[in-house]
Amino acid sequence: MGVLPVVNTYPLSSYTFGTKEPKMEKDTSVADRLARMKVNYMKEGMRTSVEAILLVQEHNHPHILLLQIGNTFCKLPGGRLKPGENEIEGLKRKLSSKLAANSPSHQPNWQVGECVAVWWRPNFETVMYPYCPPHITKPKECKKLFLVHLSEREYFAVPKNLKLLAVPLFELYDNVQRYGPVISTIPQQLSRFQFNMVNA
């Protein structure tokens, strides 16, 4: 129990990045998003979403890959599962949709690993918590974050309307203003891993 799990991280420069057709957001405002969530909840029940923490290294420090929309908003790659969909398979589907070339023969080897955090949305509002609050019997969304182990070399195709950023842990830490409560506490959730920085 005293040994920390090891995660291999490879230099950002071992990965190749291209572009593909834009992936537009389904909603143009937060209000639209919450309204669509409500409609879907009535049809399908609690929304389940899955997101990936993809790690690379630069200067011997771990960095996380984030998708930037416009000039400020950043998110983890991932998305909503279909009703009844397996979460591992669903996350691979979402990762391929967001970050893989369209050719089925050039899919990255998505190795979905440890679940590192679970967040709950009690109401049709933006706020989420890392627990289901007491007295909430029907949460509206459960979001799981998984560590996805990258191979030493991969090709990523980034939708033209998005930017893929490699953000160091020290930039995320204690930076809720810029990255929000979910992404800004990823450094704490990863602290139990031992990073093996492979200098390929």
Next chain:
Amino acid sequence: MGVLPVVNTYPLSSYTFGTKEPKMEKDTSVADRLARMKVNYMKEGMRTSVEAILLVQEHNHPHILLLQIGNTFCKLPGGRLKPGENEIEGLKRKLSSKLAANSPSHQPNWQVGECVAVWWRPNFETVMYPYCPPHITKPKECKKLFLVHLSEREYFAVPKNLKLLAVPLFELYDNVQRYGPVISTIPQQLSRFQFNMVNA
């Protein structure tokens, strides 16, 4: 990989609490503490400390046991390892020293489980980070937090100068002002566990 680890939590009322002789803090100020840390570092190298997250439940919500010193400062039970000491054995020793009756025949069954977070102190200062910052080759302290699984019934003996509090996750969350950066992000680190609230 999709299945979350289960943690059984028992009602606070299944545990019994008594008192024992005071355990005084070794230092009376933060400056004293950092000075002692420096002296020890010269003799023994990096300080390694271990702390325990002990969980109970009330009203179907997980609570963490914290030791309160004076009227405001709260800490997790645990402490510094002796040079070369095994971290699991060291944590059990510290837990017995802080929370067990003096009788060796009445020791709680400390089941040290998952490491949930690791914090680093780069300098002889109060600030710690959930990663070793880049360019820091000689960190001064490494602190590991472990989940310690409690049995259904236990007797705790609390030093007379301390109070043992059961604090709900929702009180810790996003409350860095009151609990500091380490304790206030425990809810995020525990979010990947599924709590099985046993109503004994």
